[in-house]
Amino acid sequence: MMVPLALLALAAVAAGVAPRVLTRSSWPEREPVLALWVWQCVVAAVLLCCALAMALSAASAWQVVRNHVFAPAPPGVVEAYALSAHGPWSGALAVLLACGGAWTGAMLLREVVEARSRRRRRRAELRGRAPQLPGEGPSLEKPLVVLEDDRPDAWWLPDTPPRLVITTGALHRLKGRQLDAVLEHEQGHARARHDWLLHCSSALATGFPRVPVFAGFRDQVRQLVEMAADDVASRRYGRLTIALALVELNEDRGAFGPGSHPLAQVSQRVHRLLSAAPRLSFGRRVRMTALASLVPLLPLLVTFVPALTVLD
Structure with missing residues (x-):
């Protein structure tokens, strides 16, 4: 029964250490897409640790579960895990982890339902502000919707x-290629489906607010998806163009004034674009991507160590 405990220990280490390392590092601002991948791999590893620990604990507590979990295993593998040598606490652990999994699913479902509700309300609001004109199709069926509003703004509607x-x-404020850069930024969100990342990170952080890796995942995803979309626009239209567009859209909201502000992230994005920090080398990006991809494999390796020992 040491394998479930080892998996839970691995999950605790990853959940506590990874957020500190990632939030204190400077390279995520230079490589936001890579940083998003690393965060996803770490979160996947933590969730996989809990799922595998639940399966092995349930197999230790109940024979019917054991028969299903180890059905394809060769003879002798079950004995290597010593499942029957442990007390009834394995059943309690399995139930606790199962409740955590059910709670995670409930939070994800709630996030999806609330997102759809927000989307319906937004569509109803836009339908009133952008009514269908005589002789044209529904305005909300178009890929680009223009609203009559003096406040400069632009957003992506999933x-x-x-x-x-x-x-x-915004059309009056943005000049030349700035409008194209803003549209490219929003299209970058749409192509990468950043809404799903935001929903998943929000659901996990809401369901488990005391788990550092989930809270860090939510906070960092909000920043990194914007940086990633900025980079998509800057590769085509230049860093200065998208930086000036951000200033034009947000300067009247106090985003660049003194003190803390809800839009302080915008000023950080503008500073990042203007500082033009170089990207990581191609070789380093490849190595970091490969290393991050191996992180979710660690729970599988820990799980199969006893079986591999017997087969050898």
């Missing part, structure tokens, strides 16, 4: 298909 919404105030 839908099927995704739509870009921009106000007339």
Whole structure:
């Protein structure tokens, strides 16, 4: 019964150490897409540790579960795990982990339901602000929706298909290629399906607010998806263009004033674009991507160590 405990210890280490390392590092700002991949691999490893620990604990507590879990295993593998040598606490652990899994599923379902509700409300609001004109199709069926509003704003509406919404105030403020850069930024969100990352990170952090890796995942994803979309736009239109567009859209909201502000992240994004920090080398990016991809394999390796010992 040492394997489930080893898996839970591995999950605790990853959940506590990884957020500190990633949030204190400077390279995620230079490589936001890679940072998003690393965060996803760490979170996947933590969840996989809990799932495998639950399966082995249930197999230790109940014979019927053991028969299903080890059905394809060769003779002698079950004895290597010493499942029957442990007390009834394995059943309690399995139930506890199963409740955690059910709670995770409930949080994800709630996030999806609330997201759909917000989307319906937003569509109803936009339908009133962008009514269908005589002789044209429904305005919300177009890939680009223009709203009559003096406040400069632009956002991406996740839908099927995704739509870009921009106000007339933004059209008046943005100059030349700045409008194209903003549209490319929002299209970058749509192509990468950043909404799913935001939903998953929010659900995990809401369901388990005391787990550092989930809280860090949510906070970092919110920043990294914006940086990643900035990079998509800057590769085509230049860093200065998208930085000036961000200033034009947000300077009237106090995002660049003194003190803390809810939009302080915008000023950090502008500073990042203007500082033009070099990307990591191609070789280092490949090595970090490969190393991050191996992280979810660690729980599998820990799980199969007793079986591999017997087969050898």
